[in-house]
Amino acid sequence: MPEPDRQFHTTRWSVVLAAGEEQPQALETLCRAYWGPLYAYACWRGNTAEEARDLTQEFFAKLLEKKWLDGVKPEGGKFRSFLLTAMQRFLITAYQHSIAQKRGGGAVPIALDEIPEPPALGQCDSPEAAFDRQWARTLLERAHGRLRAEATLARVQHFDMLERFLSTEPAPGEYEALSAKLGLGRNGIAAAVRRLRLRFRDCVRAEISETVATPADVDEEMRALLEVLA
Secondary structure, eight states, X not given: OOOOOOSOOOOHHHHHHHHGGGOHHHHHHHHHHHHHHHHHXXXXXXXXXXXXXXXXXXXXXXXXXXXXXGGSOTTSOBHHHHHHHHHHHHHHHOOHHHHHHTTTOSOOSSOOSSOOOOOXXXXXXXXXXXXXXXXXXHHHXXXXXXXXXXXXXXXXXXXXXXXXXXXXXXXXXXXXXXXXXXXXXXXXXHHHXXXXXXXXXXXXXXXXXXTBSSHHHHHHHHHHHHHHHO
């Protein structure tokens, strides 16, 4: 696998802030990453799955139509914080009947392959907690997809057999049982898992870095992620 790039490059969020809607691809990529968390937030606020879906789509439509990004300063802020605050204000002023009248009409602002299942609301004690939980889940899924793509490109062997150890510790004798299948000793398997975990962490940081403005914000979001997962 390629070595992690630790330099903080220009990210999608900073590109969007600098150029606004002139960079629609960067903005849509960011919005895709946060559709699920905002959908979970809308569900927790007492909306049905269908209502939450329509509200989330309407929110993103207004985000573009009303140019809500125009007032955000390029040098600061996290996309996560901006979107949650904007969604809170949107739901306060949104009327359910006006949203319903628009169902089925106009262009869908964010094209999705599938609508996620409504979140398990009993696991959260507030709309913000539902948002954070879905944010963490989406972030890890995107980081895992990035890691898998890298492994495929680099033709990393045995990825499918080792990826489960990204989030779980091996059961007693499990590494030994894999030795025969993979042609590696226990220490070799342990080393491969360790490298995979380190690279996964880098992929998580890379996903986060796309949505913040400074390296310090990356560290702050990593701490927030660990708090949610805990």
